[in-house]
Amino acid sequence: MTGHPLLVTLNEVRQSLSIKDVARIANVSHSTVSRALRDSPLVNPETAARIKKIALESSYRASAVARSLATSKTHTLGVVVATVADPFIAEVISGIEAAARQRGYSVFLANSDGVADRETSVVESFEERRVEGILVLASRVGSSYRTLLEKTSIPIVLINNYKFGDCAYSVDIDNVPASREATRHLIGLGHRRIAYLGDRFGFNSDTERFSGYRQELAAADIAFRPEFVVHGDGTPPGGEAAVQQLMQLPGRPTAVFCYDDMTALGALRGIRAAGLRVPEDVSVVGFDDLLIASYVEPALTTIRQPKEHMGTLATEMILNLLSGEKGEANVKVAGELIVRKSACPPAVP
Amino acid sequence: MTGHPLLVTLNEVRQSLSIKDVARIANVSHSTVSRALRDSPLVNPETAARIKKIALESSYRASAVARSLATSKTHTLGVVVATVADPFIAEVISGIEAAARQRGYSVFLANSDGVADRETSVVESFEERRVEGILVLASRVGSSYRTLLEKTSIPIVLINNYKFGDCAYSVDIDNVPASREATRHLIGLGHRRIAYLGDRFGFNSDTERFSGYRQELAAADIAFRPEFVVHGDGTPPGGEAAVQQLMQLPGRPTAVFCYDDMTALGALRGIRAAGLRVPEDVSVVGFDDLLIASYVEPALTTIRQPKEHMGTLATEMILNLLSGEKGEANVKVAGELIVRKSACPPAVP
DNA sequence: GGGTCCACTGCACACGTGTGCAAGGGACTT
DNA sequence: AAGTCCCTTGCACACGTGTGCAGTGGACCC
Structure with a gap:
């Protein structure tokens, strides 16, 4: 020009x-x-x-632009999220950005809103930008990445995402043990009628948490009751609606283990709406440990996901990959039970 | 090479x-x-x-890299935030990203953690990347941008930030009317002993909200009482500690207007810790309308900031600027009172 | 049939930086 | 004194894309 x-x-x-x-x-x-x-x-x-x-x-x-052209290294990563406004996602991003910046990388951020078309176009845009790696964090989306993964030659790491065998790099919370620990906590408090308030979108995170719940029930010789399984949609209203079905049950559960904290927030409301108290009448345990979990009343007992750490881990995984070091392709991190006030021994055992 | x-x-x-x-x-x-x-x-x-x-x-x-070099247009914006993990900031980012993507721009995201040195280095990195505009969203930081603003030739828009006269483009919530509306709401409910739980960092958002509070008191012929002004730090613990000073006062306030929702969350706890009920004994009003505000118990009456809209607005402002259209340099957006459950008429007038 | 004009294509250079290679010059060695 | 070696510098080209300008060929007109 x-x-x-x-x-x-x-x-x-x-x-x-x-x-x-x-x-x-x-x-x-x-x-x-x-x-x-x-x-x-x-x-x-x-x-x-x-x-x-x-x-x-x-x-x-x-000019980083000219340097990139000359060296064919952009020192740039792309991050695709369903929405930044989700507090879980925001914390992971925080970890990603910190780790990237520390190693001299800049990050592009793009929202997909969970829309498959937009995800495709976002990844294309990242390809044009010549990002060296892509991190995907879109718990609401699954299979549309299969084709993307096959087409692109840029390394992709999925964080808490739907997976397809081991064809991609991934960082995930180790759902089964974490879920077992949560369930064990309730059993230890004396609960026998424990419900699972899951998610209706069929993520494997939900499948795994449900599986941990069942395993722990079995280990404690508690019969699994299908009517104690209901489904929300990852939002408080979804949890609220679902928990009300449980509360109407004859011989209602004395404890509810929820798929995530957002769902648990809804459960707190729904239980109160049914004229019952938390935790005296019904105990609630969540999953994620969002900031909000410690500020609701009663403060939420939950499983903490090391969110920032997961972002850091995924970033380092991809940067090491770019340096030629091959490491573990599918990493699982441990959750941690955080005991607060929303679960106590049942009044009626 | x-x-x-x-x-x-x-x-x-x-x-x-x-x-x-x-x-x-x-x-x-x-x-x-x-x-x-x-x-x-x-x-x-x-x-x-x-x-x-x-x-x-x-x-x-x-290759967008080569195209950028040839056309000297990167179609790229930089966003500097104190932390993505702040829910307020995350929603603004969401608006920024959507508006940018819609007009073919990609956004770099960088955390500063409110550290001045890091902000400087982030802006330098953005300059090397040849971003066409920078958006700053770091409510915890102020004056360190003065020098940055003077040095760089890249247009910068500050969102809800400390300002220096009118030397920069900005988008802000219109604090004074919003704050007056919140105070008027409490007065309308019958409160006369209304406290202001501010922020101790001296942001002009705090100054302005405090000013609106005083103006509305004056308009209602309510004497201003200095002992009814305390300061938190924008976190729930900070709000909790500050509100406890208020509760120990002889002739304690019957209502507390808080600088922001995080502070208000702490206030809720602190009031309960003092053995009082919200809203029957003490009404609480927040500011921001974070997602969490509607899920705490009682749901928080607050001022809604149009967070996504503010991000969109700031982005369009900067993109229009790049197209050569000169518009308003300092935009103020209106807040909106959201009435929920944390404020009611006082028991003892 | 020759001239003109237009549609289309390719050449060549520009953007700003990195780097292999050659070359210059000084110091040191034999 | 001549040769060798090293330190330092510049030349020239590469990276991938955009675009002004020249050139080619065909259609159309007189």
Whole structure:
């Protein structure tokens, strides 16, 4: 592009100065400037100091765009999320960004709103941007990534996502043991009538948590009762509606283990709406440990997911991959039971 | 960079194909491919169709990096936040990203954690990336942007941020009327002893909300009582500690207007810890309308900030600026009182 | 039949940075 | 004194895409 000199003047585009401008001022070639600024041993220390001084005073900023083109390294990652507004997702992003920045990478962020088309176009946009890796965090979406994964040559790490065998890198909470621990906690408190308030979208996180729940019931010789399983949609209203079905049951449960904290928040409301108290009449246990969990009344007993850590882990996994180190492809992290006030021994055993 | 053929082979770098590869397959020059893919009228429709077909089948992705270098347009924005994990910030980001993507822009996201040094380095990194605009959303930080604003030639929009005269573009909630509305609501319920639980960091958002509070008291001929003003730190524990000072006062307030919802959450706890009920003994009003506000018990009466809208607005402001349209430089948006359950008429007037 | 004009295509250069290679010059060795 | 070696620098090209300009060929007109 040779440019339109007139237009440029009109628009008052302040052209940021280039390496050649610095070279001219320092009276050396642009190669020497390039080497000096990158601390190459090939350049005379005095010359380097002079060049650096000039670069600093003129507040020269090397163009990452041009460098990327020359080195075919963008030092850039792409992050696809269903929505940033989800507090779980936001904390994971926080971990991703910190780990990336620490290793000199910048991150592109894009919302998909869980719409498959938009995810496709977001990934295409990332491909054009030549991001070196993509992190996907869209618990509301599943199978549409199968084709994306097959098509793209950019490494992708899925975080708490739907999986297809082991064809992709992934970081996940280890749902079964965590779910067993939550269920065991309720059993330990003396509960026998324990419900599972799941999610209706068929994520494997839901399947696994449900599985842990059943395993622990079995281990304690408690019969599984199908009517004690209901489904929300990951939102408080969904949980509220679902828990009300449970409360109407003859011989209603004395405890409810919820798929996630959002669902549990709804459960708290629904239980109160049914004229019952938490935890005296019904105990509630959540999953995630969102910030909000400790500030509701009663404070929520829940399973903590190490959210920031999961973001960091996924980022390091992908960066190590880019450095050629092959590591574990499918990592599981442990949850942790956080005991607060929403679960206590049952009044009527 | 002529490359290290051996290394390339070893690392199995899958070189994405370039416009020249497509050109060779289509048996035309790369110029024609470039024009065809950008729907230039200069190219024969049949040729264009053939080229597009080839590009599609080979899943060719034009390099945004090279295009940026050639056109000196990156179609990229940078967003600086104190932390993504803050639910307020996360929703604003959501609005930013949606508006940007809709106009073909991608966004870089960076956390500063409110550390001045990190903010400087983040902005420098954005400058190197040649972002076309920067959005700053770091309510915990103020004056360190003064120098950044003066140094950089990239347009910056501050969202709910500390301001320095009118030297920067900004989008802000219109604090004074919103705060007056909240206070008027409490007065309308019959409260006369109304406290202000502010923030201790000296943001002008706090100053303005406090000012609205005082103006409305004055308008209702209620004497201002300095002992009814305490300060938290924007976190629930901070609000909890501060509200307890208020509750110990002889002739304690019957209502508390809080700087933000996080502070209000703490206030709810602190009031209960003092053996009092919300709202029967003490009414509470917040500010922000975070998602959590409707799920605490009692659901929080608060001022809603149009968070996504503010993000969208700021983004469009900066994109219009880049298109050469000059608009309003300092925009204020209106808050909205959301009446829920945490405020009712006082028991003892 | 020759001239003109238009539709289309390719050449060549630009964008800003990195780097292999050659070359210059000084110091040291034999 | 000549040769060798190393330190330092610059030349030239590469990265992938966009675009001004020249050039080619065909259609149409007179």
